Amino acid sequence: MTGRLIGVGTGPGDPELLTLKAVRVLAMADVVAHFAKEGRTGNARATVEGFLRPDAVELPLRYPVTTEIPHDNAAYAAAIATFYAEATAAVAEHLAAGRTVAVLSEGDPLFYGSYMHLHVRLAPRWPAEVIPGVTAMSGCWSQAGLPLVQGDDILTVLPGTLPESELTRRIADSPASVIMKVGRNLPRIRRALEGAGKLARAVYVERGTMDRTVTTPLAAKTDDSAPYFSLVLVPGWEGRP
Amino acid sequence: MTGRLIGVGTGPGDPELLTLKAVRVLAMADVVAHFAKEGRTGNARATVEGFLRPDAVELPLRYPVTTEIPHDNAAYAAAIATFYAEATAAVAEHLAAGRTVAVLSEGDPLFYGSYMHLHVRLAPRWPAEVIPGVTAMSGCWSQAGLPLVQGDDILTVLPGTLPESELTRRIADSPASVIMKVGRNLPRIRRALEGAGKLARAVYVERGTMDRTVTTPLAAKTDDSAPYFSLVLVPGWEGRP
Numbered sequence: 350m351t352g353r354l355i356g357v358g359t360g361p362g363d364p365e366l367l368t369l370k371a372v373r374v375l376a377m378a379d380v381v382a383h384f385a386k387e388g389r390t391g392n393a394r395a396t397v398e399g400f401l402r403p404d405a406v407e408l409p410l411r412y413p414v415t416t417e418i419p420h421d422n423a424a425y426a427a428a429i430a431t432f433y434a435e436a437t438a439a440v441a442e443h444l445a446a447g448r449t450v451a452v453l454s455e456g457d458p459l460f461y462g463s464y465m466h467l468h469v470r471l472a473p474r475w476p477a478e479v480i481p482g483v484t485a486m487s488g489c490w491s492q493a494g495l496p497l498v499q500g501d502d503i504l505t506v507l508p509g510t511l512p513e514s515e516l517t518r519r520i521a522d523s524p525a526s527v528i529m530k531v532g533r534n535l536p537r538i539r540r541a542l543e544g545a546g547k548l549a550r551a552v553y554v555e556r557g558t559m560d561r562t563v564t565t566p567l568a569a570k571t572d573d574s575a576p577y578f579s580l581v582l583v584p585g586w587e588g589r590p
Numbered sequence: 591m592t593g594r595l596i597g598v599g600t601g602p603g604d605p606e607l608l609t610l611k612a613v614r615v616l617a618m619a620d621v622v623a624h625f626a627k628e629g630r631t632g633n634a635r636a637t638v639e640g641f642l643r644p645d646a647v648e649l650p651l652r653y654p655v656t657t658e659i660p661h662d663n664a665a666y667a668a669a670i671a672t673f674y675a676e677a678t679a680a681v682a683e684h685l686a687a688g689r690t691v692a693v694l695s696e697g698d699p700l701f702y703g704s705y706m707h708l709h710v711r712l713a714p715r716w717p718a719e720v721i722p723g724v725t726a727m728s729g730c731w732s733q734a735g736l737p738l739v740q741g742d743d744i745l746t747v748l749p750g751t752l753p754e755s756e757l758t759r760r761i762a763d764s765p766a767s768v769i770m771k772v773g774r775n776l777p778r779i780r781r782a783l784e785g786a787g788k789l790a791r792a793v794y795v796e797r798g799t800m801d802r803t804v805t806t807p808l809a810a811k812t813d814d815s816a817p818y819f820s821l822v823l824v825p826g827w828e829g830r831p
Contacts, residue, residue, distance in 0.1 A: 365611035366721075368607045483722045
């Protein structure tokens, strides 16, 4: 028996947006690993509730820090490096015992997913497969019914953590944008959109495809609070066809 | 009975990458519309083979032209405008009769999908819902096992139809890129990657998640032939963590 690593995209949140392949793999995996903050159930794990083999071993991987320390801080880098080394060792132990390990990933595993850190460390040593998933951004623009890009449009995906001048420049330079990691960055994102002359076209979506979802033109949103699961969309497809 | 329009993302090609929601909707839709070139079965229709209600009415929507006429040509615009007006009328007739119409879309409906043209014309008049799908690009980088973006990376999605100077500038300016619509544009895309100093990092993927798929470093690809279903990926996540 050879251990097998499978990165499983669990999609944007609605369990019905799991793929058939993800469902099949989750129903047979010996071990199901999932990332979460201490004391929380990660969103990916919540999405797959009811889809796991009843006797599957669960392997929660607990981030030691998330947003408490700035990410350019050496203490953050050290804590995260230790965390990924330990997570790799924990998964490797199951692989060495010949087990199939499914690692859950919100959205799509290789698109900003924590699974990537395990993949680069383990795929050279064991058979590894990645099951793509519906991204959070697809979930959000579908929920909003907002056509995003068409034909020869260009799309830029930007983390809201970028400096304001950088956000402004890139939003202005791209017909369509998706701004991720909104959260506490919302005031800066607003200013960048205004600076790029695109605030009026921006749409804010919170918890796309999940319960208690919110969709509103960003200009109509009166407060600056935004959860982690929120995005700003700037459609590129205007006045056409 | 009120007619209902549903845009259904069918994913990158592998039928197992259909979502549970797409499968549920396809099993109950009265009418299934799908875009294709004359004389061909579109990829989305091929993906859902075996998932439709046996008595579903099929409504093929045949593009009058695809790549025979340059897209900036007035003749192309006129032919396409007529086509979408007729397609809208054909779908509207079923909606007016109270039927549920599923419109298939390869990948994700609002991400470069033809469904968008029907959505903007019909959603103001009938209840419309969009079921997101796994995009072709997710299918390709998952197939390649290629981590694409992480942390604060920026991703730019570029159509290969752009002028070479524009491609070069944007590829150079973005940590990660996905170049779509490769096909006959491959020689120009190669030159742009070389100009941006990123040819060595580019990965070519053909028919991701489908039969007879190909994954190769672009620099190792010796010919310039590329089918419609091919992409070039430039990962942004290098030398980390």
